Amino acid sequence: MSHDPLANKANAWSALFAEPVSELVQRYTASVGFDQRLWAADIQGSLAHAEMLHAQGLITAQDWADIQRGMAQIREEVASGQFEWKLALEDVHLNLEARLTELVGQAGKRLHTGRSRNDQVAT
Structure with missing residues (x-):
């Protein structure tokens, strides 16, 4: 069984419930429609982290390079209007994290080591 609650789910809320989340609930709970404008700050905070x-030796040089490469590609995608913002992923943080993991695999998942969603929001 995976320890990643999003691994087998379409979105974060559905990871908590047996039934799929309706589109109405997704629209009500999602903030990506207005917080996506924070994408550049979110990327900058993620790179600093x-x-x-x-x-601190918690990720390898390869992971660090992969995260930098992935974030550079994401930056280009968002700036050019090619980034696909997904309502089901709820917010700017989860959208960027999901794309990073698509691009660089496990290194993208390791980005959250020692970092909570509250840390991201505060940043």
Whole structure:
């Protein structure tokens, strides 16, 4: 069984319930429609966090390089209008994290080491 509650679910809320979440509930609970404008700050905060993880020896140089590469691609996708914002992923943080993991695999998942969603929101 996976320890990643999103691994087999379409979105974060459905990871908590047996029934799929209706589109109405998704629209009500999602903030991505207005917080996506924070994408550049979210990427910058994520890169700073990844740099700290690498400096402390918590992620490898390869993970750090992969995260940098993935975030650079995401930055280009968002800036060019090619990034696909997904309502089901609820917010800017989860949208960027999901795309990073698509691009770089496990290194993208390791970005959250020692970092909570509340940390991201505060940043």
